Amino acid sequence: MLIRKLHHTIAPAQPLLPGLSDWGQAQVTVVEHAYRVDWGQGVRPRFHHVTKRRACQCALGPACPSVLRVREYLEAGGERAPDYPDDYWPAVPYACPICAGICDAYPPLDFTAHGLGWTCRAGGTLHYWEARLQPILHARQALNGQPRWVIPPAIGPNGERLYPGVTVDDVRTAREQAHATRCRWRAEGYNPWS
Numbered sequence: 001m002l003i004r005k006l007h008h009t010i011a012p013a014q015p016l017l018p019g020l021s022d023w024g025q026a027q028v029t030v031v032e033h034a035y036r037v038d039w040g041q042g043v044r045p046r047f048h049h050v051t052k053r054r055a056c057q058c059a060l061g062p063a064c065p066s067v068l069r070v071r072e073y074l075e076a077g078g079e080r081a082p083d084y085p086d087d088y089w090p091a092v093p094y095a096c097p098i099c100a101g102i103c104d105a106y107p108p109l110d111f112t113a114h115g116l117g118w119t120c121r122a123g124g125t126l127h128y129w130e131a132r133l134q135p136i137l138h139a140r141q142a143l144n145g146q147p148r149w150v151i152p153p154a155i156g157p158n159g160e161r162l163y164p165g166v167t168v169d170d171v172r173t174a175r176e177q178a179h180a181t182r183c184r185w186r187a188e189g190y191n192p193w194s
Contacts, residue, residue, distance in 0.1 A: 025039070025040055026038060026039050026040070026066070026069045028069060028070055028073040028078060030079050030080075030081045030082075031049070031081075032081070032082075033051075033052060033081050033082055033083070033084050033090070034049050034050060034051045034052065034081055035049070035050045035070045035073070035081055036048070036049055036050075037049075037050060037056075037066040037069050037070060039066075045058060048064060048066035050064075050066050050067055050070045051090070052081060052083070052084075054067055054071075055067065075186075076186075077183055077186070084115075085135070086134065086135035086138070087114055087131070087132045087134070087135050088113075088114055088115045089114070089115035089116050089117075089118065090115050090116070091115075091116060092104065092105045092116055092118045093118060096120040096122065096123065096127050096131075097127075097131045097134070098120065098123060098127040098130050098131055099120060099122050099123055099127060101120050101121050101122035101123070101127075102120070102121045102122075103118045103119065103120055103121070104118060104119055104121065105117070105118055106118050106119040106125065106128070109125065109128060114132065147165075147167040147168075147169070148167055148168040148169075149165055149166070149167055149168075150166045150167065150168055150170070150171055151163075151165055151166040152165050153165030
């Protein structure tokens with residue numbers, strides 16, 4: 001019996017993005033609801049699109065250096081991409097927003113203005129339409145002067161308010177204050193005693 005040895009040669013490791021040498025030269029811009037990272041002519045692919053789910057649309061996905069570049073851009077005070085509308089689904093949800101059941105893609109309900117259609121295994125397309133109706137109901141509440149609750153107030157058995165609740169405006173104000181504080185700390189430095 002003849003035994004033949006196989007000789008394997010290992011090629012030197014190729015960089016994930018060939019031509020990537022100067023990290024700071026990448027330009028980040030906001031394109032619709034995502035970020036476009038331009039690495040320059042020496043990198044292939046030159047343009048990378050990073051979603052708000054922190055994943056690049058290239059083959060590397062969340063491991064792409066473009067995701068880190070967008071993170072640095074945002075930490076430096078860069079413009080944030082706008083959120084999707086409440087009734088827009090860029091992907092099929094992991095869980096049904098109505099019953100938290102499993103969702104499956106349903107192409108007949110795909111709309112360019114509302115994203116991908118889906119159906120719930122428990123409630124079918126009825127849950128899709130109920131979820132689409134939620135922003136309209138919230139807008140109607142706002143027009144009637146009723147607050148839009150993220151966490152509704154807790155009312156005790158005697159009618160006393162146990163917890164004041166949190167409105168959408170409260171959340172928006174807290175985010176704005178947190179962003180202002182973060183920018184101030186970057187500019188002045190963090191001092192826990194100030």
